[in-house]
Amino acid sequence: MPRATGWLIVALVAFIAVFAPGSGRALGLSEAEIRKALEQNKQKQAELKNQSKRVTEALQANRAEQKRLGQEIRYLDLKMNEAETRLRKLHGEIARTEADVAKTEAALRDAEARIAARQAILKKRVRALYERGPVSYWEVLFGARSMGDFLSRLVLMGKVVAHDEALLEANRRDRALIAEKKAELDRLLAALRQKYAQVQAEKARLASLQKERTVQIAQLQAQAVDYEKELEKYDQQLSALVKEYNRLNQALTKVYWSGGQLAWPVPGYFAISSPFGYRIHPITKQRSFHSGIDIPAPEGTPIAAAEAGKVILAEYYGGYGNTIIIDHGGGMSTLYGHIRPGGIKVSVGQVVSRGQTIAEVGTTGLSTGPHLHFSVLKNGDYVNPKNYLGR
Numbered sequence: 491m492p493r494a495t496g497w498l499i500v501a502l503v504a505f506i507a508v509f510a511p512g513s514g515r516a517l518g519l520s521e522a523e524i525r526k527a528l529e530q531n532k533q534k535q536a537e538l539k540n541q542s543k544r545v546t547e548a549l550q551a552n553r554a555e556q557k558r559l560g561q562e563i564r565y566l567d568l569k570m571n572e573a574e575t576r577l578r579k580l581h582g583e584i585a586r587t588e589a590d591v592a593k594t595e596a597a598l599r600d601a602e603a604r605i606a607a608r609q610a611i612l613k614k615r616v617r618a619l620y621e622r623g624p625v626s627y628w629e630v631l632f633g634a635r636s637m638g639d640f641l642s643r644l645v646l647m648g649k650v651v652a653h654d655e656a657l658l659e660a661n662r663r664d665r666a667l668i669a670e671k672k673a674e675l676d677r678l679l680a681a682l683r684q685k686y687a688q689v690q691a692e693k694a695r696l697a698s699l700q701k702e703r704t705v706q707i708a709q710l711q712a713q714a715v716d717y718e719k720e721l722e723k724y725d726q727q728l729s730a731l732v733k734e735y736n737r738l739n740q741a742l743t744k745v746y747w748s749g750g751q752l753a754w755p756v757p758g759y760f761a762i763s764s765p766f767g768y769r770i771h772p773i774t775k776q777r778s779f780h781s782g783i784d785i786p787a788p789e790g791t792p793i794a795a796a797e798a799g800k801v802i803l804a805e806y807y808g809g810y811g812n813t814i815i816i817d818h819g820g821g822m823s824t825l826y827g828h829i830r831p832g833g834i835k836v837s838v839g840q841v842v843s844r845g846q847t848i849a850e851v852g853t854t855g856l857s858t859g860p861h862l863h864f865s866v867l868k869n870g871d872y873v874n875p876k877n878y879l880g881r
């Protein structure tokens with residue numbers, strides 16, 4: 491009766507007309523074959539979802555591993571920087587120790603030169619005192635003015651030699667100390683060089699480990715791209731399966747209407763208060779299109795399904811008030827409006843038989859009194875119900 495919501499109904503029915511192409515024979519398959527295909531489709535969907543889940547988990551693990559390796563690389567960076575700092579420090583220590591070693595080597599050479607010089611002097615004096623001693627003694631003796639003079643000269647010579655021997659001994663002690671210091675420095679240098687080699691080896695190990703981790707990350711990244719591609723592929727396959735499933739499922743929708751006459755929807759009440767087509771609207775007083783016929787009847791009068799079919803709408807629906815739409819297949823559907831409150835006796839998805847009571851007459855929505863508004867839709871277009879009712 492009202493027009494405002496009419497286009498919605500048309501859209502709904504058009505949708506059904508497009509997506510419910512008819513019987514399974516339209517696909518060239520028997521119902522059993524379609525049911526089998528639906529079952530297989532469901533299994534494939536489940537398998538795909540499982541595969542997709544596994545790949546998603548693998549991808550998550552991959553990303554976690556990438557993150558872990560990234561952290562390890564940063565840690566290795568720190569360790570390598572530490573090693574570098576230690577190497578620089580060791581390098582400095584080695585250079586200083588090498589300089590010290592060179593200095594002690596020079597000191598040792600000096601000490602040895604001093605010893606050699608002292609030894610030469612002492613040798614000369616001792617030779618003078620002992621080897622050529624008798625001559626010297628006699629020389630000294632006869633050269634002496636007195637015995638006392640001779641003795642004092644002898645004592646003096648002895649004192650000079652003793653002094654030279656003491657100096658030589660001191661020089662030798664010096665050399666021993668310097669040699670000891672040099673040995674100590676040599677040990678230190680060797681230890682430093684060994685430490686340097688160790689740290690260098692450690693740094694090389696860290697660098698090789700870091701390179702290894704970098705390669706691993708690159709491999710993981712490549713693998714992640716593959717996983718993502720795989721997931722995308724699964725999504726596409728799943729979407730295709732869902733479409734196929736819906737197509738097959740629609741094919742199972744039975745065709746209840748095979749072109750014959752529809753049953754009268756209000757048994758016992760045959761008057762038509764408002765016909766199909768353009769008219770002056772009883773409430774708005776405007777010329778408007780009436781999408782069906784109005785059949786007056788007392789509130790609560792049973793409304794019968796005009797044909798077997800599947801209920802696709804059963805709720806308050808704009809100007810039509812409480813409304814039922816039944817899809818009869820073959821592009822045919824019927825609409826029942828202004829049903830009284832609580833008068834809808836069927837639900838969406840329910841299959842009803844021809845003549846079955848589906849509702850009770852009322853005056854909900856835009857209505858002037860209890861009546862059934864009855865519309866017939868053919869392939870989504872309102873058509874004159876009288877052409878299908880035989881009255």
Ligand SMILES: [Zn+2]
Pocket residue numbers: 491492764780782783784862863864
């Ligand atoms: Zn009406």
